[in-house]
Amino acid sequence: MERFAVFVPKLLRRQECFLPESSRSCKGCAEALAVRHVCKGLGSADVLEKGEWMIPWEQSIPDLEGSVRRRYFLPALLRIPKTGGQVLSICFDNEAGTDNRERGKWFWKKHMPAVAVADGIPYVATACPSYPFDLVAKIKEGYSFQGDAYIHLLCPCPVGWGFEPNLSVKMGKLAVESNLFPIYEVVHNRLSLSVETPRPRPVNEYFRTQGRFKDLSDTIVDEIQSMVTQEYAKLKSAVLL
Amino acid sequence: MNNWANNKVGCILLQEGRAEPFNKGDRRTHTPLRDKEKCTKCALCYLYCPDAALRLTEDGFFEVDKDYCKGCGICSRECWFGAISMEEGH
Numbered sequence: 185m186e187r188f189a190v191f192v193p194k195l196l197r198r199q200e201c202f203l204p205e206s207s208r209s210c211k212g213c214a215e216a217l218a219v220r221h222v223c224k225g226l227g228s229a230d231v232l233e234k235g236e237w238m239i240p241w242e243q244s245i246p247d248l249e250g251s252v253r254r255r256y257f258l259p260a261l262l263r264i265p266k267t268g269g270q271v272l273s274i275c276f277d278n279e280a281g282t283d284n285r286e287r288g289k290w291f292w293k294k295h296m297p298a299v300a301v302a303d304g305i306p307y308v309a310t311a312c313p314s315y316p317f318d319l320v321a322k323i324k325e326g327y328s329f330q331g332d333a334y335i336h337l338l339c340p341c342p343v344g345w346g347f348e349p350n351l352s353v354k355m356g357k358l359a360v361e362s363n364l365f366p367i368y369e370v371v372h373n374r375l376s377l378s379v380e381t382p383r384p385r386p387v388n389e390y391f392r393t394q395g396r397f398k399d400l401s402d403t404i405v406d407e408i409q410s411m412v413t414q415e416y417a418k419l420k421s422a423v424l425l
Numbered sequence: 426m427n428n429w430a431n432n433k434v435g436c437i438l439l440q441e442g443r444a445e446p447f448n449k450g451d452r453r454t455h456t457p458l459r460d461k462e463k464c465t466k467c468a469l470c471y472l473y474c475p476d477a478a479l480r481l482t483e484d485g486f487f488e489v490d491k492d493y494c495k496g497c498g499i500c501s502r503e504c505w506f507g508a509i510s511m512e513e514g515h
Contacts, residue, residue: 193467193472194466200477217474
């Protein structure tokens with residue numbers, strides 16, 4: 185595969201470890217797509233059987249005022265032990281648990297890759313199933329890497345986000361192209377962007393195609409746009425947060 | 426294989442367990458239909474299918490396995506050449 189400048193889907197390994205027989209996913213589920221490509225990246229079903237699915241985990245911390253509690257959720261996490269006692273953790277984030285509408289105020293979801301980097305994990309990457317070759321390469325790299333690895337996947341959810349099932353791949357692309365979910369990899373604190381967006385799309389395009397952002401006012405969208413531009417400029421100069 | 430359509434109203438499963446004995450394809454409302462003249466065998470549909478329902482046939486085309494296709498329409502949407510159309514019906 186590495187010999188070609190263009191990625192050829194036909195050369196991806198055709199053996200499926202992902203069993204559609206036991207898949208109970210809704211139609212157009214990008215999480216199922218992500219699991220399928222993770223299986224392709226890991227190689228054999230034996231590796232996957234060693235893995236352990238974690239129950240979504242909730243943490244409540246008191247707000248500054250003391251009375252209101254903010255909740256942070258961890259989405260589904262797959263932990264795969266590697267030889268040598270290290271662990272590859274893969275987070276399937278469908279942005280369902282982020283209770284980001286408390287008291288009519290909006291706040292950002294927890295930046296899990298930055299937490300992982302601050303925790304001292306040597307290999308941290310973000311990926312999206314809309315870019316499958318990038319995802320498969322990162323899973324392979326994370327599994328063969330010497331040390332712990334954490335990979336964060338954005339999985340659009342047609343039911344939760346409120347869009348047509350045939351748009352779920354498109355939605356992931358929109359999130360990446362509008363810089364809301366930049367795809368990068370951090371190896372030993374050195375950050376490199378995997379997908380460059382010289383002319384990013386406006387975030388409005390991403391928000392307005394989803395039912396869950398129906399009540400988002402234009403002023404908030406402008407605010408988010410300026411935040412996203414700022415964050416991306418930081419990533420460009422290889423600084424995470 | 427059991428059929429989702431034979432279930433009682435509300436799709437209540439009377440026996441506990443997994444969805445394994447059920448056919449995954451029969452809750453489909455739209456079925457992908459391939460135009461073999463437009464298809465370039467690029468395998469992009471195979472790449473993006475969440476249910477792994479596309480199988481390579483001997484002539485090089487990817488055929489839809491109707492037992493697993495849920496009719497989401499991602500293949501039709503992502504095809505660069507417009508070779509896959511979604512037909513209404515099972």
